[in-house]
Amino acid sequence: MLDERKLAVLRAIVEDYVSTTEPVGSKSLVDRHNLDVSPATIRNDMAVLEEQGFIVQPHTSAGRIPTDKGYRLFVDRLSGVKPLSSAERRAIETFLAGAYDLDDVVMRTVRLLAQLTRQVAVVQYPSLTRSSVRHVELVPLAAKRIMLVIITDTGRVEQRSMELPDAAEEDSIMHLRAVLNACLDGRRLTEVASVVADLPELVDPMDRPNAAAVFSVILETLVERTDERVVVGGAANLTTADFSKGLREVLESLEEQVVLMRLLGESGDHPSLTVRIGAENPVEGLRSTSVVAAGYGTGDQVLARLGVLGPTRMDYPTAMGAVRAVARYVGQILAGS
Amino acid sequence: MLDERKLAVLRAIVEDYVSTTEPVGSKSLVDRHNLDVSPATIRNDMAVLEEQGFIVQPHTSAGRIPTDKGYRLFVDRLSGVKPLSSAERRAIETFLAGAYDLDDVVMRTVRLLAQLTRQVAVVQYPSLTRSSVRHVELVPLAAKRIMLVIITDTGRVEQRSMELPDAAEEDSIMHLRAVLNACLDGRRLTEVASVVADLPELVDPMDRPNAAAVFSVILETLVERTDERVVVGGAANLTTADFSKGLREVLESLEEQVVLMRLLGESGDHPSLTVRIGAENPVEGLRSTSVVAAGYGTGDQVLARLGVLGPTRMDYPTAMGAVRAVARYVGQILAGS
DNA sequence: ACTTGGCACTCAGGACGGTGGAGTGCCAGG
DNA sequence: CCTGGCACTCCACCGTCCTGAGTGCCAAGT
Numbered sequence: 172m173l174d175e176r177k178l179a180v181l182r183a184i185v186e187d188y189v190s191t192t193e194p195v196g197s198k199s200l201v202d203r204h205n206l207d208v209s210p211a212t213i214r215n216d217m218a219v220l221e222e223q224g225f226i227v228q229p230h231t232s233a234g235r236i237p238t239d240k241g242y243r244l245f246v247d248r249l250s251g252v253k254p255l256s257s258a259e260r261r262a263i264e265t266f267l268a269g270a271y272d273l274d275d276v277v278m279r280t281v282r283l284l285a286q287l288t289r290q291v292a293v294v295q296y297p298s299l300t301r302s303s304v305r306h307v308e309l310v311p312l313a314a315k316r317i318m319l320v321i322i323t324d325t326g327r328v329e330q331r332s333m334e335l336p337d338a339a340e341e342d343s344i345m346h347l348r349a350v351l352n353a354c355l356d357g358r359r360l361t362e363v364a365s366v367v368a369d370l371p372e373l374v375d376p377m378d379r380p381n382a383a384a385v386f387s388v389i390l391e392t393l394v395e396r397t398d399e400r401v402v403v404g405g406a407a408n409l410t411t412a413d414f415s416k417g418l419r420e421v422l423e424s425l426e427e428q429v430v431l432m433r434l435l436g437e438s439g440d441h442p443s444l445t446v447r448i449g450a451e452n453p454v455e456g457l458r459s460t461s462v463v464a465a466g467y468g469t470g471d472q473v474l475a476r477l478g479v480l481g482p483t484r485m486d487y488p489t490a491m492g493a494v495r496a497v498a499r500y501v502g503q504i505l506a507g508s
Numbered sequence: 509m510l511d512e513r514k515l516a517v518l519r520a521i522v523e524d525y526v527s528t529t530e531p532v533g534s535k536s537l538v539d540r541h542n543l544d545v546s547p548a549t550i551r552n553d554m555a556v557l558e559e560q561g562f563i564v565q566p567h568t569s570a571g572r573i574p575t576d577k578g579y580r581l582f583v584d585r586l587s588g589v590k591p592l593s594s595a596e597r598r599a600i601e602t603f604l605a606g607a608y609d610l611d612d613v614v615m616r617t618v619r620l621l622a623q624l625t626r627q628v629a630v631v632q633y634p635s636l637t638r639s640s641v642r643h644v645e646l647v648p649l650a651a652k653r654i655m656l657v658i659i660t661d662t663g664r665v666e667q668r669s670m671e672l673p674d675a676a677e678e679d680s681i682m683h684l685r686a687v688l689n690a691c692l693d694g695r696r697l698t699e700v701a702s703v704v705a706d707l708p709e710l711v712d713p714m715d716r717p718n719a720a721a722v723f724s725v726i727l728e729t730l731v732e733r734t735d736e737r738v739v740v741g742g743a744a745n746l747t748t749a750d751f752s753k754g755l756r757e758v759l760e761s762l763e764e765q766v767v768l769m770r771l772l773g774e775s776g777d778h779p780s781l782t783v784r785i786g787a788e789n790p791v792e793g794l795r796s797t798s799v800v801a802a803g804y805g806t807g808d809q810v811l812a813r814l815g816v817l818g819p820t821r822m823d824y825p826t827a828m829g830a831v832r833a834v835a836r837y838v839g840q841i842l843a844g845s
Numbered sequence: 846a847c848t849t850g851g852c853a854c855t856c857a858g859g860a861c862g863g864t865g866g867a868g869t870g871c872c873a874g875g
Numbered sequence: 876c877c878t879g880g881c882a883c884t885c886c887a888c889c890g891t892c893c894t895g896a897g898t899g900c901c902a903a904g905t
Binding site: 548 | 876878884885
């Protein structure tokens with residue numbers, strides 16, 4: 172149905188349109204790429220491609236531009252993942268190696284991705300539900316007020332200050348802390364709920380009310396709160412691509428955590444590259460953008476996802492290369508700390 | 509030099525221009541506001557105002573628009589701070605009251621400000637240098653690796669994972685932790701440097717190398733690192749105001765922490781409202797924007813600053829009202845937690 | 846059965862020119 | 876010092892024309 176040349180034509184159209192931002196016509200195609208046929212032939216091919224829905228013309232007698240479906244075919248069958256230059260690889264390594272903090276890693280990653288791809292970068296913090304507890308700390312702040320700090324093996328630190336029902340002695344808080352650490356240390360967060368249910372028995376009856384309060388906050392923080400943090404960077408890159416009035420819509424979407432999560436793909440269990448093009452996108456208002464995302468993690472374990480967002484007219488091979496490479500390096504960094 | 513009426517004219521011009529985005533002429537001025545004079549008179553006044561540099565015409569025979577100097581005069585002498593409606597006050601209260609976390613407070617504040625003013629909101633985290641230590645926690649992660657967590661009285665939690673020179677027993681870490689808390693608890697961060705200098709003597713000689721490492725990281729984190737965190741929200745509001753191509757520049761500036769700090773005003777010791785108009789702005793690239801900022805804190809203590817950023821053509825009275833009100837409420841919330 | 850050159854056709858976008866209207870500056874008279 | 880009148884300026888808008896890039900189709904060639 173689509174012979175070899177027609178595919179080549181589609182590829183050429185995508186490439187040209189991405190680099191020039193202008194509808195591409197049969198003439199300019201033949202001399203830019205060395206297709207050994209005449210413009211007329213190309214026109215026939217283009218007519219077919221258009222009929223099949225891979226390209227359209229913005230108006231009669233203008234060049235063609237790819238449709239979402241066209242990009243999809245391009246990504247699936249016509250283009251590979253462009254590997255980074257060695258200079259870029261080194262840049263990534265040195266840039267990420269300097270980080271000393273989970274926050275810092277995430278921040279640097281966002282900047283890096285944005286700079287590498289000249290698109291908007293989106294990085295999700297290592298998922299809470301996939302990490303395990305490394306330490307629980309209770310810090311007395313006032314008579315009836317403590318701060319709860321939970322540290323995970325991925326380096327995430329969740330903190331929450333809370334009111335206690337009863338005034339508590341330093342001792343009883345320390346005891347509670349010991350119990351918590353003994354029972355929760357090393358547990359996957361998904362197990363926490365069941366473990367916590369059994370805890371009250373281990374606590375001095377006097378302290379039960381306080382303990383119960385703490386337990387419920389722990390559950391709230393670790394289990395119920397799905398709020399996975401997401402960081403965005405490089406929004407300035409949106410100005411290059413003219414979304415005309417849609418820009419506002421895009422910027423607004425980027426400020427909503429929930430939207431960003433859906434964007435990266437809630438499933439996200441496999442580390443491979445995911446590409447969502449235009450209307451494939453689950454988010455209303457980002458229907459004119461594409462997302463290239465990948466999971467990252469330590470070893471085989473996928474902790475979270477990261478990616479870039481840009482206009483559907485995006486340099487997919489490069490974006491995919493950058494996302495994949497960065498995801499790998501971030502995984503290494505996290506594994507090593 | 510500028511009589512009463514000329515000032516009224518300037519005020520009217522600013523108000524009209526802000527609300528319509530269009531140059532305002534003598535005719536439309538007289539019937540919109542009830543100045544009891546003829547357009548011709550107004551024209552004379554406008555000629556004077558223009559000569560003095562308060563207004564300009566974009567081109568001959570168009571209306572006038574205010575200059576930075578004009579806005580400055582408007583803010584200083586012609587407009588008060590518009591108090592919020594009671595509905596807005598209630599909205600602020602309920603919205604902020606729901607926060608359970610410093611992070612949460614900051615995030616909510618940003619959203620609130622952005623929504624209230626329809627501008628870009630900028631909120632700085634409570635300054636480290638102005639807070640005091642409430643607790644220091646050392647969490648063993650591996651044989652030679654610990655996580656250092658510092659909690660301040662403003663609710664900020666700074667964390668940092670670090671490598672130790674020697675493997676350390678749980679005991680010696682707990683001891684170090686006790687020493688640190690005994691000596692640092694309640695200290696202003698500015699005092700930390702001198703206190704830490706005396707610490708090594710209190711530590712078992714065996715543990716000195718590890719202790720030294722920890723101390724130096726504490727200093728790095730609390731003292732040397734000026735990196736005050738700043739959060740931005742409502743960037744989508746920039747699209748309404750047409751900066752044309754300057755938009756990219758503005759967005760880029762907003763992604764740089766350092767720039768944002770300078771924007772809010774590094775001085776920032778007084779809690780009162782600060783307005784920076786156009787070229788008054790210290791930041792290259794934000795010369796076409798204005799910033800309305802205020803300090804916030806608990807009681808008389810200024811912890812940090814927050815504000816909004818928008819085009820010079822901005823509704824100053826409203827923005828000032830919102831910023832002032834939000835700053836106060838945030839102070840209250842922080843004081844109460 | 847493709848490919849090719851030729852040809853007529855379409856249409857967005859830039860250049861040109863005219864017009865209307867909002868706004869101005871200036872002046873002479875109240 | 877204010878005011879009405881008047882001539883002037885120039886942007887924004889509108890229709891027109893024109894050009895060029897690009898197309899679809901067809902008939903001829905391989």
